[in-house]
Amino acid sequence: MESSSSAADWKPTISQEEQWTLEGQVFHIYRMFCDIPPNSQSAMLELQRDSHMEYLVKGLRHLGPSFSVLDANRPWICYWILHSIALLGESVDVALEHNAIDFISRCQDQHGGYGGGPGQMPHLATTYAAVNSLITLGGHKSLASIDRGKIYSFLRRMKHTSGGFSMHDGGEVDVRACYTAISVASVLNILDEELVQGVGNYILSCQTYEGGIAGEPGSEAHGGYTFCGLATMILINEVNRLNLASLTDWLVFRQGIEGGFQGRTNKLVDGCYSFWQGGAAVLIQRLHAVTGSTSSELSDDEDSPDQGEGQQSDDELNSSSSPVNFIKRHTKTEPLLQSQALQQYILLCSQVEGGFRDKPGKSRDHYHTCYCLSGLAVAQYSWSKDADSAPLPGSLLGPYSNLLEPVNPLHNIVLEQYNEAREFFSSASTL
Amino acid sequence: MLGRIDRGEVRIIGVDGMDSDEDERQLLPLSQRPEWSDVTPVPQNDGPNPVVPIAYSEEFTEIMGYFRAVYLADERSLRALHLTAEAINFNAGNYTVWQFRRLILEALNADLHEELGFVEQHASKNSKNYQLWHHRRWLVEKMGTEAAVGELEFTKKIFLNDAKNYHAWSHRQWVLQNLGGWEDELAYCNELLEDDIFNNSAWNQRYFVITSHPGLGGIEATLDSEVNYTIKSILIKPENESPWRYLRGLYKNNMQSFVTNPKISTLCLNVLTSKVNPVFALSLLLDLISNGFEPNKDLKNAIEAVIPESNSQNSDISVTICAILEIIDQMRVNYWRWRKNNLHSQVAEGVANLHIH
């Protein structure tokens, strides 16, 4: 720093150059949008449902050789596509549905959990993707194909001494592993003390000085891990142990001038963070709604003793904080994200002819299609009083046909299918 | 993020970096190589009508068929090791192949330096691949402290092209913590921040060094010099969010010093009166006031001067700050409104915190 002369003050750094170049591209699109007549504008804002469906269904039926690098992610590709289709309020035909259930079952390991493809080792992330896919498909056959008992023993086997989880036998330990394990256990109704033990401490150790959550202790606050960490803490009912004030402050500053979210401080906007950050913003918004007492929920808690697992004595608070009720909770709080600006970025900058992309200049893929649409849904419903009630008029950008299905942001599953699964697995026998 | 592979990282399929002996052998399909004649490849059990079917190349299908055969037979041999290398060349994201490779390396008591060379070949094309970094960490852990210098150099090389590579930073932190090599780390952070003061990964690393470096004495011992460094950085580019967050981080567990250090309020005053973006200064002031700080007349005037017409003769300066932020920081208008509505409970909480200390 000492040697940085005043000349350095005006010479843009790499971060600035990249940011300004992208801003130029984004504002070029927005200016063009402003200059065209209103009917062209609404056409530009329209969600291209047909071309998205075509792109998605085509991916289910055929993927080119370049997808070989995703050969250990096939349940993910299923989830990205099936969840996108469900968000659009569509479904696949009976044959495709049957084939999807059959294929995903072939990824199930004989000792529990799902791998990246048939014959591959079970992996927590692909287990999450497979379970979410099957829930999204819905119906008895699909839900009954999940071996809960074996998944439970797989999850127990992945439990790490740090309190977190390993992604697979000999795999990495990080916040994603915690989230995918806890999300699966929660939705399948097999979450217990043994699985929860130590998870809260691990996530806490990953909250950084910036306020967001990192992948591992010491790393940089990051949108994907922040969503995973926050959702995990809510699912295990320990969210108040996080410093929610600093998390919220970090989070709201991730929405940039382009309207979309960046993943980290001073990085470029990227469409997929519409969900990771947008979803986290909606979770925080619902936390504010807890029994109306917003302030103590969100103030710095660093000096108060750890509120360890299940220490809250107030039964009522406990029940209102359980994940199911959490999602049903009425919110009086306004969204923390700028919903219109986010929808504008997704529709005008991420949307392409069939699918979505990270940012202008990049090409579409199924991952960004899934998380742009998920983020769009989250933004559209961010003004709703209930998770499943229609958005307030004016909160939807573009024509009414843009309206997507509401999601359960904790698992990123369309609400209707989530509710069906919840009912199915709550009546399922205990292990 | 979750399961993500960037388009730009899709690698050109090919075999590279192998010794020439292997190069020649790889011209032949496995089925025609004599050393594989005793193995029957195992096809992938995709079922009759799989979804998301990938149109694998013939070579890919063949290699994976042989891989499944040796994997199922748990054959931890040299030829199996070579096979995993070929499978990884086609798809470096296959964690099953990597994990099996580790088992083989252990069984064969393989030369770890050679293995590091193998990982190296893949590093540049797959710099965002979880498996590769995980494998590297496993390897380096086995090698021990002798590997530290090389790993620190290696991550530096990655940062030349991608100074914010998340995996590389995690790896570097792991190396420092487990194998050492802290000596020049703060200087390295300085260097990176000199190149790009907006590099938040470098700021994060700086925080890691300050809090974890065994020889620096922790945050208390470095607080003064760090605060000076951060303030200087903020004044160079007041619109840069990174040092503002870093400054808060330095006082994370020491709110009282934060509130009482005159350098901090002077910084805010300087920024507010210099016609630059005042959002971060106002936001910091809001936090300070919430924790019991009382701004003097100059500072109050500077705050109100940001939007003179907003001067509401409001006795509560926090309310004024929130009102200003609602106007000048439209993207976060709801957040500032929410902060405004929760001011009193925050002050109460902040004061309570002060009493505890």
Ligand SMILES: [Zn+2]
């Ligand atoms: Zn992305």
